[in-house]
Amino acid sequence: MSWVMSATTKPTAQVAVPFPSELPPGYAWFDDEPVFDPERHLRLEQPAEITTLADLGYGPDDIAGKATTIAASSPFRVLSDEGAEVMLAVARRLRAFCRPAGDRIERTVRGGCYRSKWLRDLCISPEVTQHFADIYGTSIAPHPMPVHLGHINYEPSRIEAAVDKWHHDTIPLDYVMMVTDPAVTPGGRFEYFLGTKAEAAAMRARGETPPAERIVAPEFPGPGPGSVIALHGDMVVHRGGPLTELAERITMVNAFVSADASLDAQSRNRDLIGVDDPQTLYSEWARAVAWRSRDRLDAIVASAGFDGDVESVATQLEFAIDDVRTAIDEMRSGGGVIEHYE
Known part of the structure; x- marks a missing residue:
């Protein structure tokens, strides 16, 4: 495990699509609610350790085109004690809006940033975004789909159920925040697999799940609430483990995207059909893919020279609008099954 900075220039916090007005x-x-105040509510610390995608067993071809080479960090603080108290109060208030996310998560709230201005301002905070850009070693933006901002998971109603099954995320980059105190929560550990998605899929095909010797369950520093793990969510197989007794257990997940729209999207928006409110989902999805395609089309507009043959130029145009075409097909085809490894 090592610290890796993937960019030669300083990463920056950017905005892909402004939060809707x-x-x-x-x-x-x-x-x-209180007004979000970075001076009072943040305590931005650095992780002590970084695990890379290569550490998990990914090869150069797997890593090419991804947002960063980083897989996961050790836990570190993002919120101050006061900020953690506000976050817990917001999460408890949002519990009234929880619903299942397919058969993967029993109780979750999405779209909370359309209800809590404090949560919205935390999730799109330039200070927080810059902090994670520095950690990931690449320029990033808050996810252009607000349904992916401030996603909250709650404990299940059954003791035998995992909080969230083994899965990889529908988003490229994120952090997982402990909202309740993991030091006093009976079980419900955040865990990730020291392996690749392909290995996890092969295990599932055999009726297996990741073995204990290849599971990392990070210890969160005290006080735990307001502490996070930076995660390459699309590439790291992880879960919220089962509780050992029923108790309050809340985490918040906030998503980022690479500011470089030429990289892989690392998204599975079709999984969200039937989970998120349709009017919200489709409008946000359209804006997100339009941003990526516009960025790619702008690169063509800015290109110089006249040396492109018909095939290379047509390929550039196909690449530029690929996300839009995929979104249209997936929207019209209807919902899929939320992917997981159990």
């Missing part, structure tokens, strides 16, 4: 139908702001 109006709320989707059926949402309303909480009207009695």
Whole structure:
């Protein structure tokens, strides 16, 4: 395990798609929250260790085109004690809106950033985004689909159920924040697999799950609430393990994308059909892929010279609009099954 910075120039915090200025139908702001204040609510620390994709067994071809070479960090603080208290209060208030996410998660809240301005401002905070850009070693932006901002998972109703099954994320980069204190929670550990997605898929085909000797369950520093793990969510197989007794257990996941739209999207938006509110999902999805395609088309506009043959130019155009064409096909084909490894 090693610390790796993948960029030669300083990574920056960017904005891919601005947060919408109006709320989707059926949402309303909480009207009695504190105002998010970075000076009071943040305590941005550095992780002590970084695990790379190569450490997990990924090869150069697997890593090419991905947002970063980093897989996961050791735990570190993002919120101050006061910020952690506000985060817990917001999460408890949002619990009233929880629902299942397919058969993977029993209780989750998505779209919380359309209800809590405090949560929204934390999730799109330039200070936090810059901090994670430095950790990932690449320029990033808050995810252009707000349904991926401030995703909250709650404990299941059954003791035998995992909080969240073994899976890789529908998003490229994120952090997983402990909202409740993992030091006093009975079980429910955040765990990740020291292996690749292909290995996890092969295990599933054999009716197996990752073995204990290849599972990392990081110890969160005290006080635990407000501590996070930086994660390459699309590439790291992970889960929220089962509780040993029923108790409150809350985590928050906030997503980022690479600011470089020429890289892989590392998204599975089709999984969200039937999970997120349709009007919200399709509008956000359209804006996200339009941003990526516009960025790629702008690169063609800015290109110089007249040396392109018909095939190379046509290929450039296909690449530029590939995300849009895929989104259209997936939207019209309807929902898929939320992927996991159990």
